Amino acid sequence: MMNLAILGFGTVGSGVAKVLAENAAEVAAGAGEEVRLKYIVDVRDFPDSPFAPLLVKDFAVVENDPEVGLVVETIGGCGVALTFTRRALQAGKHVVTSNKQLVAEHGVELLALAKEKGVNYFFEASVGGGIPLLRPLFNDLSANKILAMKGIVNGTTNYILTAMEQSGKELDEALKEAQALGYAEQNPDSDLDGTDAVRKACILADLAWGRELKPEKVPAEGIRGVALQDIRNAASTEGAIKLLCRLIRQEDGTVYAWVAPHFVPKTSMLAHVDSAFNAVVITGSAVGDVLFYGTGAGSIPTASAVVGDVVDAVRHKHAPRGIGWTDAPLTLGDPDTLPARWYIRSGDSWSITEAMPAGMLPQAQVRYRVLD
Numbered sequence: 001m002m003n004l005a006i007l008g009f010g011t012v013g014s015g016v017a018k019v020l021a022e023n024a025a026e027v028a029a030g031a032g033e034e035v036r037l038k039y040i041v042d043v044r045d046f047p048d049s050p051f052a053p054l055l056v057k058d059f060a061v062v063e064n065d066p067e068v069g070l071v072v073e074t075i076g077g078c079g080v081a082l083t084f085t086r087r088a089l090q091a092g093k094h095v096v097t098s099n100k101q102l103v104a105e106h107g108v109e110l111l112a113l114a115k116e117k118g119v120n121y122f123f124e125a126s127v128g129g130g131i132p133l134l135r136p137l138f139n140d141l142s143a144n145k146i147l148a149m150k151g152i153v154n155g156t157t158n159y160i161l162t163a164m165e166q167s168g169k170e171l172d173e174a175l176k177e178a179q180a181l182g183y184a185e186q187n188p189d190s191d192l193d194g195t196d197a198v199r200k201a202c203i204l205a206d207l208a209w210g211r212e213l214k215p216e217k218v219p220a221e222g223i224r225g226v227a228l229q230d231i232r233n234a235a236s237t238e239g240a241i242k243l244l245c246r247l248i249r250q251e252d253g254t255v256y257a258w259v260a261p262h263f264v265p266k267t268s269m270l271a272h273v274d275s276a277f278n279a280v281v282i283t284g285s286a287v288g289d290v291l292f293y294g295t296g297a298g299s300i301p302t303a304s305a306v307v308g309d310v311v312d313a314v315r316h317k318h319a320p321r322g323i324g325w326t327d328a329p330l331t332l333g334d335p336d337t338l339p340a341r342w343y344i345r346s347g348d349s350w351s352i353t354e355a356m357p358a359g360m361l362p363q364a365q366v367r368y369r370v371l372d
């Protein structure tokens, strides 16, 4: 039997507890042994929760309990989450996380520590929520050179853009709905400004190319500047405005990475990805384009990916998987030098340009690349 602890009883942590309880038989069958939730660590009290008897406030209880072989970190951020992850790995416990900021910023260190200690550090839920994405990228596409990845990786902003398009809602109202549904970050600025999407893009790049892409190196434009007018203009010509992460690797190894709103023609499947759904297209040299689509945020879908990692970690508890990347940086190019067609608008006047690099664009209030 594997005993585990959940750190952080928020949106994702409570979903993990629920999925472990409701699908205990499936989890045990997959893992090859019973998986028992022994503790939940949180500084808050949850007297009405059915899991209240498992709650403890001190992480040291988990750290010092030799029966606990696996820790699920769903605290988020790089504060105590980083400290507790280091301590759990040091104590020889497998760690599973949904924390994209931690993986994007400290993945090199934590994966190296996991390797040294002979344990697994898994993070499938960190990109694409419930979509099986990172494991297929790492395992099933490993025969390919990864040429490009593009996608919608933030459920909150996609929910907002969809609500603006379909119901004419303003951004603030749609954001409140997304928050109520448990999609948004604690501080939604990282959703709205594209920071969350940048972190996810970095994890995709790290895994695909084996070198570290630091979040601060990725130019990001969020959705605060997207007006209803832009969304209606796009819809009038069979298009949609979508916040995309883009990663392109040229033959010489140069990587172009950015996050920005795009004008996406309806001929692209990405234009039809609505609400909190996410989708990522990975282009491999052998396979061509592969589309991963599903629920990208929310308690139970994200818990699906976390608990899937738990099962895999237990299954591989004696032979940890050697996932990792080096801190050697990727060679980066400036995305503004890549020619693209652009949607440009000033006042009520808008058009789609010929393909050109950003530097050649005429002055415009709004400029979004067209996804060709």
Ligand code: HSE
Pocket (backbone or CB within 6 Å): 126, 128, 129, 153, 154, 155, 156, 157, 183, 184, 185, 191, 196, 296, 297, 298
């Ligand atoms: N705030 C994130 C999103 C949660 O909206 O996609 C899932 O990573």
